[in-house]
Each structure stands twice: as C-alpha cells, then as structure tokens.
Amino acid sequence: MTDAWYSKTNETIIPGNPDRIKAKWDPLQYLNLAQYLKVFNEYPRDFNPRVHGPYCPWRYYGKRDLSFGDVKLADVPAWIARRDKTPMGVYQGGIRTFWKFYRAYMDNKKPNLIWYTQIFVVASLFNFIFYAIPDRKHYKWAKYH
Amino acid sequence: MFTKITRPLISNGSLPLSFVYRPLSISSVFFKNTPSKTDDKSLVEKKTDEKILRVEDSLKDLSSIKWRTEHNGKRLWPHDQWPERDLVNFPPYKLREAPNAVRWYCVPESWFKFFYDKTGVTGPYMFFYGLIIYGFSKEYIVLWYDFTEYLILAAAVITVVKKVGPMVGDIFRGWHQEEVDRYTSVVNNSKAMAGKMLHGYEESLERAKSVGKLGDARKDIINMALETTYRERMRTMYEAVKRRLDYQVALQNARKDFERTNMINWITSEVKKSITAKQEQDSLQACLNQLRQMASSSR
Numbered sequence: 524m525t526d527a528w529y530s531k532t533n534e535t536i537i538p539g540n541p542d543r544i545k546a547k548w549d550p551l552q553y554l555n556l557a558q559y560l561k562v563f564n565e566y567p568r569d570f571n572p573r574v575h576g577p578y579c580p581w582r583y584y585g586k587r588d589l590s591f592g593d594v595k596l597a598d599v600p601a602w603i604a605r606r607d608k609t610p611m612g613v614y615q616g617g618i619r620t621f622w623k624f625y626r627a628y629m630d631n632k633k634p635n636l637i638w639y640t641q642i643f644v645v646a647s648l649f650n651f652i653f654y655a656i657p658d659r660k661h662y663k664w665a666k667y668h
Numbered sequence: 669m670f671t672k673i674t675r676p677l678i679s680n681g682s683l684p685l686s687f688v689y690r691p692l693s694i695s696s697v698f699f700k701n702t703p704s705k706t707d708d709k710s711l712v713e714k715k716t717d718e719k720i721l722r723v724e725d726s727l728k729d730l731s732s733i734k735w736r737t738e739h740n741g742k743r744l745w746p747h748d749q750w751p752e753r754d755l756v757n758f759p760p761y762k763l764r765e766a767p768n769a770v771r772w773y774c775v776p777e778s779w780f781k782f783f784y785d786k787t788g789v790t791g792p793y794m795f796f797y798g799l800i801i802y803g804f805s806k807e808y809i810v811l812w813y814d815f816t817e818y819l820i821l822a823a824a825v826i827t828v829v830k831k832v833g834p835m836v837g838d839i840f841r842g843w844h845q846e847e848v849d850r851y852t853s854v855v856n857n858s859k860a861m862a863g864k865m866l867h868g869y870e871e872s873l874e875r876a877k878s879v880g881k882l883g884d885a886r887k888d889i890i891n892m893a894l895e896t897t898y899r900e901r902m903r904t905m906y907e908a909v910k911r912r913l914d915y916q917v918a919l920q921n922a923r924k925d926f927e928r929t930n931m932i933n934w935i936t937s938e939v940k941k942s943i944t945a946k947q948e949q950d951s952l953q954a955c956l957n958q959l960r961q962m963a964s965s966s967r
Contacts, residue, residue, distance in 0.1 A: 576753055
C-alpha cells in the first residue's frame with residue numbers, strides 16, 4: 524500500500540531485509556573508509572581463484588622466482604631488477620611479510636609470546652642504535668678505538 | 669491534537685500542502701530515499717523500484733553463474749567444477765600446529781639452517797657474540813655504572829621467563845580451550861547422547877529376540893509344574909489305595925490271629941479242666957518210677 528513512516532508493505536517489514544537494516548556492527552563503519560581504500564582492497568592481478576583456490580595473503584601469486592637465500596651474489600642486481608618496485612608492489616610485499624609473520628607465530632594451535640619478544644627486540648635495537656648510542660657518546664672511556 | 673489528525677491525511681495525500689512539515693524524528697533522514705506512495709485505486713501491477721535491491725535481484729545475479737559441463741573434452745560434474753585447480757603448488761589452507769622454532773626467544777631457526785652450510789653450527793652464535801664484542805670494543809655499548817643493572821635485569825628476566833613462561837602459557841591455553849569446549853561440547857554431548865540412545869535401542873532389539881526363548885522357558889516351567897502335580901496326585905492315589913488294601917490285610921490277619929489265640933486258649937483251658945486228681949497222681953507216680961529206673965540203670 525504505502526511505505527510511510529506508519530505503514531509498510533510486507534516485503535519491507537520481513538525481518539533481515541538488508542535494505543532496511545541501517546545499523547552497523549562497528550562504529551568505525553559509519554565513516555565508510557572502504558570507498559577511499561578501494562585501490563588497496565583488491566586482489567593481486569595474478570590471482571585466479573579457479574587455479575589458486577581461496578586467497579592466501581601470505582602467498583605470492585606471480586611467476587615463481589628464487590628466494591634471496593638461494594640467489595648467487597653475482598645475480599643479486601639482476602634479481603633486484605626483476606622485483607616489482609612500484610608502490611603497489613611494495614605495499615603488497617609488506618602485506619605479504621606481515622601475513623607470513625602472522626602465520627609463522629600467531630596462526631597456530633599453541634601460540635606463545637615470541638612474536639612480542641621479536642618486536643620488542645627489534646624496537647630495542649632500533650632505539651639502541653639511533654637514540655641510546657648517541658646519548659652515551661658523552662660517557663665513552665676512550666676517544667679513539 | 670490537530671497534527672495527530674492531519675499528519676496521516678497529509679502523508680496519504682488527501683490533504684495536499686504547498687509547504688513541507690518539519691519531520692518529527694531523525695528516522696525521516698534514513699527513510700528519505702524510500703519510494704513514493706502509489707495510488708491505491710490503480711489496478712495495474714506495482715513496478716519494482718530500481719533503488720531498492722530486493723531478493724529477486726540477487727537471485728537474478730546468481731542465475732548468471734552457469735555450471736560448466738565440459739572441459740578439455742572431459743565431462744564436468746556439479747561437484748567437480750574446478751579442473752584447473754593447482755593443488756600441488758597451491759595446497760589448501762591448513763592450521764599449523766606450533767609456531768616456528770626460535771633460539772634465544774627472538775632468533776628464528778631458519779637463519780641457523782641457512783648459515784649451517786657456510787659456517788657450521790657455531791656460525792650465528794659467533795656472529796652475535798662478535799657483534800657484542802664489537803660493540804664493547806668500539807664503545808657502542810658503554811660500560812658505565814648502570815651496566816650491572818642491565819646484566820642483573822637480563823639474568824632475572826631470563827630466569828623468570830624460563831620458570832614461569834610455560835605455566836602461564838598453559839593456563840591461558842586452558843582458559844581458551846574451556847571457551848572453545850563450551851561451543852564444541854554441545855555437539856559432542858548430543859553425539860554421545862545419540863550413541864547411548866542407539867545402544868539402548870540395540871539392547872531392546874536383542875531383548876526382543878530373546879522373547880521367544882522366554883516363552884519357551886515359561887512353557888517348560890508350566891510343563892514341569894504339571895508333571896509335578898501329576899506325580900503328586902498319582903502318589904496320593906497310590907497311598908490311598910495302599911492304605912485301604914493294608915487295612916484289609918491287617919483286618920484278615922487280626923481275625924486269624926484272634927481265632928488262633930482264642931482256639932489255643934480254649935483248647936488249653938479245656939484240657940486243663942479235664943485233668944482229674946487221680947490222673948495227676950498216676951502221672952506223677954509213673955514219672956517217679958521212670959526216674960528210679962533211670963537212676964538205677966545209670967549207676
């Protein structure tokens with residue numbers, strides 16, 4: 524009949540109608556930031572679900588290449604040249620690194636706090652190298668080493 | 669009061685206005701884009717509005733997915749629609765059992781394996797110790813008075829983590845496992861209950877099989893009882909007949925006995941009565957003469 528504020532058709536009042544559900548699960552969703560992040564929220568171009576199955580963010584879906592440990596020292600510049608150095612490639616590499624870290628230390632049945640200690644150690648090293656050493660240069664016992 | 673009466677009429681369209689009333693609540697902000705009212709009197713079917721995506725539209729999108737029936741000359745079935753799937757290089761996802769191994773709580777084992785071919789087992793150890801020594805020698809690590817605190821702190825932290833770490837991890841994992849069990853126990857308990865009920869049903873089926881045997885046993889019992897009663901009654905009958913016959917026999921014997929004793933007593937009493945005194949003396953003299961004879965002959 525009418526879709527006024529006091530009367531609705533049967534279709535609209537069926538519970539679970541997604542067109543009428545105006546509430547969001549998380550307050551942050553109201554900002555609708557996904558519209559600005561559409562560039563980052565896409566699958567890589569080489570990903571084909573028919574061949575690769577469900578998407579695993581820790582995997583590289585491009586052409587297979589040697590890992591840095593297996594490449595010889597003479598071929599290192601060529602290896603670096605083959606890498607995808609665009610911003611999108613760098614971003615995807617960073618995402619893959621994070622997901623590899625997550626899968627190595629957090630995504631298992633017996634997690635522990637070694638991921639926390641690793642981050643702690645790296646942060647401590649960064650602080651030591653760039654802030655503590657300059658602060659302690661004043662307290663050196665010898666001038667020339 | 670006036671608005672309570674006029675608002676429905678205005679929304680209905682029976683009371684057209686040249687201006688717009690201020691909305692009562694903010695819900696009108698959300699319902700602004702709902703479709704406009706339709707004419708009730710029209711008999712034409714209501715056309716679906718383009719803005720609102722209804723269930724039929726999503727079904728319409730799904731209908732564009734077509735199941736493939738052939739690939740490379742091979743028949744494709746509905747349950748097997750992905751012949752290009754590479755399971756060797758891209759295996760399906762599996763949850764890992766344990767995190768990667770780590771030495772000194774921060775250095776991964778893969779680094780040790782990488783350097784094993786080139787430096788052996790002690791390579792990474794020498795590298796890190798060498799780094800520390802390099803830091804001391806070039807005074808990147810200044811040995812000032814707070815160095816003892818850092819040493820003791822390191823020792824204390826390491827001992828505490830070694831002693832307390834596994835226990836704390838187990839406690840947290842236990843809490844997590846309890847929460848998970850609250851979900852999984854539902855299904856497991858219903859499975860167990862179903863199993864118990866099935867076991868009960870199986871037992872009752874077995875009992876049903878033995879009902880025939882039970883009937884035969886009852887028949888045997890009844891037959892045995894019948895035999896017992898038959899034999900008892902036969903015995904009582906025999907005893908009754910025997911009693912009666914014994915009575916007759918005893919009666920005859922008693923009669924004979926009485927007759928014999930009576931006859932004997934009568935005969936003896938009569939004989940005793942018939943013995944006179946003269947006969948008695950004569951018999952006595954005869955016995956004495958016999959005795960004298962015997963005495964004289966034996967001497």
